[in-house]
Amino acid sequence: MGHRTDADRRVVASGRRGPWGVRAAKRLLADAAGGAPVAREAAVRIARTPGHRLHERARERVAAWWVRTRDPGLRAVVLETGAVAGPMPARLVTLALHDRLDEWRAVDACLAPDLLADPDPDVRAHAAAHCRAAAGPLLDALWEAGADPGTPLRSVLLAAGTPPSGPMLDALWRAWLGEPDAETGAALLRWRRPAEDAGLGPLSAVALETDAVVLRRTPYREALLDALAMRDHPLREIAAGTFRAVHDRPLVEDLCARATADAGLAAFCAEHAFAPADPVARAAFFLLTGQPRQYRALDPDGGLLSLAYLSRADDERARLRTAMLAEGELDLVRVIVGDDRRARVRDMSADETRYLAEQLAHRREWDELWSLVKDVPIATGAGLFRLFEGWAPGGDDERRLFALFRAADLRAVASGLREGGDAPWTAAPRARLRFRHGVGGVSFAPDGPFLAVAGRAGVVGVFDLRTARLAERYDWFDSPVGCVLHAGDGVVLAGERGRQGAGPCRLVRCADGTDRTLHSGPGSVTSLALTGDGTFAAGTRDGDLLLGRADGPVAVRSITEFGLGRRQWPRRIVAHRGSGRLALLGRSVHLVDPATGHAVGAHPGRTVTEVGFADADTVACADPHGWTVLLRVADGRRVSARNAQIQGCAGLGVLPGTGQIVIADRTGDLHFLTGATLDAVAVHRTPSGDRPTGLTLSPGGEFLAAGHGDGRVDLFDLRLREVPALVRRPVADLVPRDLGAVGAALAHSAVTGRDRAVLELLDATLIHRFRFDVELGEAVELTAGEHDISL
Secondary structure, eight states, rough: OOOOOOHHHHHHHHOOOOOHHHHHHHHHHHHTTTOHHHHHHHHHHHHHHTTTTHHHHHHHHHHHHHHHOHHHHHHHHHHHHTTOOSSSTTTHHHHHTTGGGGGOGGGGGGGHHHHHSSSSSSHHOOOOOOOOHHHHHHHHHHTTTTOEEHHHHHHHHTTSOOOOOOHHHHHHHHHHHSOOOOOHHHHHHHHHHOOSSTTTTHHHHHHOOHHHHHSSSTTHHHHHHHTTOTTTTTTHHHHHHHHHHOOHHHHHHHHHHTTTTTTHHHHHHHHOOOOOOOHHHHHHHHHHHHOHHHHHHHHHTTTHHHHHTEEEEHHHHHHHHHHHHHOOOHHHHHHHHHTOOOHHHGGHHHHHHHHHHHHHHHOHHHHHHHHHHHHHHHHHHHHGGGGGGOOOOOSSHHHHHHHHHHHSSSHHHHHOOSSSOOOOSSOOEEEEESSSSSSEEEEEEETTEEEEEEEEETEEEEEEETTEEEEEEEEOOOSSSEEEEEEEEEEEEEEOOOGGGEEEEEEEEEETEEEEEEEEEEEOOEEEOSSSEEEEEETTTEEEEEEEETTSSEEEEEEETTOOGGGGOOOOEETTTTTTTEEEEEEEEEEETTTHHHEEEESHHHSOOEEEEEEEEEEEEEEEEEEEEEEETEEEEEEEEEEOOOOOSSEEEOTTTTOOOOOOTTTTEEEOOOTTOEEEEEEESSSSSOSSEEEEOOTTSSEEEEEEETTTTEEEEEEGHHHHHHHHGGGGGGOOHHHEEEEEHHTTTOOOOOHHHHHHHHHHHHHHHTTTTTGGGGGOOOOOEEEEOOO
């Protein structure tokens, strides 16, 4: 019998059955785990002996020892015996060594970075191959297991044939589009799966899609243009090839529009000869994209560029001016103003105007510069006047105005009018008429500077406001005259008012020194309103509406025909001439359409005494305490209302054109409110402090009359409200009528300092401009002062 070694004896002993065999097996495995050479040799022999009782346990231990020690001998045993360690992660390492990773579960994907970094080349290679072939949950788990940029795991997964699921794929697209790298780009293009994210999907489709029909659709066409603008990005080269293949004219136009503000797109267009189809747009495009040779060949005389310039917004014009300056050889004056410089003044920006004036001065085209100075807003013209160098125009009139410019405080004029709370641009008191009898009502003529006044002593007078003299007088009335309406063409309508509203009372037509009764009834005439050229409406205390022409006949319609009760008799009537509607103020507010017989109404929430049209569907109402409401009446219902609080309301009117509401409060101050929101705009303070009995606006809104119980009528000039806007407008746009507003402002004592300097120069310029104009007579001037007048 041969000699047995210690390892042989321990192999035999650990293979016995019974307590002694169990004890020998435990000692063997414990000694081997501790590194005892003999015990470990015995364990290796057992691992190679399939029939031994400890065979499987020895194989697991040998595999685990190899993972821990990386002993080459143990590695050979593991490969020879197919040994696999028991616990993780050693088990996964030995499986990788045997290339048996099919049992690798998604939950253990976190071990992938360690496997790919394992010192054993076979473990690394087999792990990488399995990662590349992964799919489903394991693939998703591997991407989440630390596949950061620059890691072996990311490189392996990017080399895989299967892309990750949505969120991770979107992250890859986002990373590559933001900061491209060749490895990620190659994988995304190989996988040919676009991003699912709505913000990334179109751009990713540009990288993958080859169907021109698809790329012409929204949002891919926009994404294609975005890709072309991505400088130094691989996607730009892909998009460039795709764009040439798509060959879509609308897409080319969109590209050219973007290229004017993007140097990269401009270079792409130049390289491939893309340009707008329209010659005007093409001229501007060539200039903005730095293609001067192409521009000069297309537009040698600058005509196309001038048309392009005139059609652009201010920011685009500024870019064109910059591009033209860079070229140096272009006639910027011709481009900016075209062939008709005066017609372009109103559309030019301040920068364009200044540049044009400097160019004209540089060329010493003084006549053109002088014309420009006279055409632009007065403050702008004052600022440009410094450009003249020892030149003066010909002709006495021209030299006279030129001397006024030279003598003016140009710095003050160039600063423009004062704005703000202390500026006088609200109303100017012009005259006070004192009548020896109480005034029942006043009415401005729609066609001239005349004021009709109703006297409570049963008399009506018409006054020429230019002379403050009585022009006509009518005194054949049976009762006091409570309301009056100047209908134009010298015709005045007067309504009698009986005691306690009882009659009989008449509506009388007065003209050419004669009178004629248009209607007689048992109730007082309560209100008169002009509804059109020579047409009117009136209301009576007994509930009738009188409709007709100033020369008759008059139609009498009871308010019951409009579905209103007798208690809604009209206290006041106001007309909206554009729609033909009447606002009838009874116990509530009603909008009445005489043409259709239709009426709708709403209650303001309290008893109101004043009403006026803000628009065809909206009325402004006020009660005596100053509570003011903007009431929109629709289908008989009150809808959203706005309100304001004035300290008492003595009268209300609506300014034509602006739609602003003007209210006289209990002290006579005039409050101007916006017609849409009733927000305060301005307040004109009056020194008297007396409560008016009512106010009346002239048909054009230029003048306001406030009556008082003691027979006074205060006249206010509202044209001052137009002055700030007039000063800002080009003088070339002003008309002879505007002289009246400027003159009214200059007549106001509160207009001083730089405001007066601005307006004096504007006034002189307008007088010069319209010196041959027959319409100068349209500028109405009221006689100022205080006048005692007897009716």
